[in-house]
Amino acid sequence: MALLRGLLVRLAVLAAVLAAIGLMPWLARRDPALTVLRARYPGRETTPAALDAVRAELGLDAGPLALLRDRLAGLARGDLGTSWVSGEPVAGTVLPALAVSLTVMGAAFAVVLAIAGAAALPALRRAADGRRVGTGGVAVAGLAALPEFLVAALGVAVFAAWLGLLPAYGFTGPEHLVLPALAMGLSGGGVLARLARDAVGHVAAEDWVRQWRAAGCTRRRIMRGLLRRALPPLLPQLAIIAVSITGAAVAVETVFAVPGLGRAALAAADAQDLPVLQACMALLVGLGFTAGLLARTAADRLAGPAGTPTAAAPPVHGSRRGALLWIACTAAPLLAAVGYGLVRSGAVATGSRLEAPSAAHWLGTDELGRDVLARLGQGSLWTVGAAVAACAVSYAIALALGFVPRLAHPLAEACNSFPVAIAGMLVVVLLGRGQTGAVLAVVAVSWPPLAAHAAELTARARTAGHLEARLALGAGPWHLLRRHTLPLVAGPLASHAALRLPGMALGIASLGFLGLGAGPDSPEWGASLARSLPYLERAPLAALAPAAAMTAMTLAVMAAVALPGRRRPAR
Incomplete structure (x- = not known):
């Protein structure tokens, strides 16, 4: 029964995604006929007659809902349709x-x-x-x-x-x-x-x-x-x-x-070739859904009829001194580089393009003569700042859904099958490129595991024995929520969200690298890496600096997670 419910939820989410793609030009208030005309005939004048001809050819005159109905019916039959741009079968x-x-x-x-x-x-x-x-x-x-x-x-x-x-x-x-x-x-x-x-x-x-x-x-x-x-x-x-x-x-x-x-x-x-995008999304998301269902079925079979989970043993950590040393080796150089870069100028200086490291420019210059270290420091605000915003929004969504576990669990399980790059493409089609769209895309894939954790914390808090005693003493539901249940959920959930902050920063950087996030001229780490790749042989540090910063940030947080806590003396 649980497997069937998971399958139905996944199919419903997939249908919603395909429907959103089909309605995106109208949701974004763009004329799909204009997009197709510019893609097919770049030099043709955008006259009303030309736009009407494109609408008639694609069947846009019937309206978005009729077009969406026909597209979804065709996908259900295995008909992937015809490309809006090339006119060839998808x-x-x-x-x-x-x-x-x-x-x-x-x-x-x-x-x-x-x-x-x-x-x-x-x-x-x-x-x-x-x-x-x-x-x-x-x-x-x-x-x-x-x-x-x-x-x-x-x-x-x-x-x-x-x-x-x-x-x-x-x-x-x-x-x-x-x-x-x-x-x-x-x-x-x-x-x-x-x-x-x-x-x-x-x-x-x-x-x-x-x-x-x-x-x-x-x-x-x-x-x-x-x-x-x-x-x-x-x-x-x-x-x-x-x-x-x-x-x-x-x-x-x-x-x-x-x-x-x-x-x-x-x-x-x-x-903006929606038929091709719909087909690609259906296949990519379908692959993720299929992998999830197969893994869940295999796990249930191996766990046996009782479904006995693995016994929870205390996690194995390294020594405190080793963890602190690892944090110092990763975080300290990154913070020093960021701090130094923030006080330096990242202005364009075309006369000093792709220079080697020197006393004036410790990591050299990029393709426009800008100081690489200064751009690295400025990029930290773009990447980490956007990740903090995405983390805060994801935390708020998860905290709200955690008190509705019947909704949180199936939604989290289904939406957890969407990678950030796919969410980024959907947001770009709807809102266009930009750092705001990148934050929304990262939020779209970051809240599901947090919501599932919030639902578990809420269920555990509601079954605590002291709540029954408070109810017997006449405490109201709002008092219990504000003074007892919410503190038991908000703190651990905030710690979980903080642990996912490096992953969100890497998601922001990956969208910038793909051109789906910050602008190509921004100092954001992913965009800087993509922009520096063509000049890798002449100025390798321009590409290696943001790459090293992203890796160091993630390793520092992982070391902090593994840091053993202080043992309290026995009383």
Whole structure:
């Protein structure tokens, strides 16, 4: 029953997204006939007769609702329609792109499983032998902190431009698959590796492991038992990683010029080609929904009839001194660079373009002669400031929905299948490019996990024993909400939202990198990275500086999360 309800909610959300795409020109108060006329006939004069001819050809005279009804009915029959821009059948463009994207996504998923397996196998051996299982250290944390668009840019720089080992662009042979698969799979592999080691560590604390070991069971048998117990909580996370790979296809296919669904969707959003955009979105979001349902079904089967969850053991942390040292090594240089850059001028100076680092410009200059370090500091306000705004809005939405768990859980589960790049394309089509649209796109994909957490906190707070005593003493519902339930929800939810702040900042940067967020001339980190890539060989620090800032920010927050708390003395 729960599986059927999840399927129905996902289908309803997908239908709503497709309907929103179909109505976007009218919602944005734009004339779709004008968009099509400019795309098909760039030099033709936009006369009323020409616009009327386009409306008659596309059937726009029937109105948006009739057009939307026909489009959705066609998609339900498998008819993808005709492109508004090229006039060719959409299937001829989208289906070959789907085959390419599935190939790249499959290779990326293999990278994810390979990294997770390489990290989980030693953990299983240590747990089977009764030894302590760690979280994987700096290597795993570093992989998990690398966003896909950043790995793609660095892959082009190192393996294609500098070393010449792999091709940077195109998709004509197996060698073109390596860099895109690594770019899409390394981050997810790092996340799954850390989650797998944590899950194995939790399972290793259960009594049956010690009993099996005392009974003389072989290491191989204990490892199989550990793996079976650790897999159910990992499979839903595997679905989330599959969704992130779907969203990463937009950025990675754009960087490497791979003719896949992500690149086709981005081009359709730019050209306002709604039939192509609808088809691409239906396939991309459908892939994410399918991955989520398959993972949930597999998790239920592995958990057994009772659905027993993995036992919760205390999380494994490193030493406090090591965590503080790691924070100092990542956050302190970033803060110093940002502070120094904020007091410097980032003005255009075309006479000093692409200069090497010097006493006047510590990190050199960019393609317009602007100080790279100054732009880095100014970009922190654009990227982190926008992320703070997105975090605040997501927190408010999640806090409100947390008190309506029947609505929060299904909406969160369905909307969690939308990557930020897809949300960014939808917002751009509706509102146009800009930092405000980037914030809204990040909010659209950031509130679901917070809302699910808020619903759990609310349910736990409402079942607390002291609330019954307060009710018996005559306390009203508003008093209980304001003085008891809300404090129990707001604080932990705020901590959760703060932990997601680096991910939101990377989402803002990824949209800027794709040209869906801040303007191309803004100092925002993602936009700066995209603008500096063509000059990578002459001024590498112009691209490496924002890349290093994004990685350092994420690693610093991850180290802060793992920081052990002070132990209170026993009374």
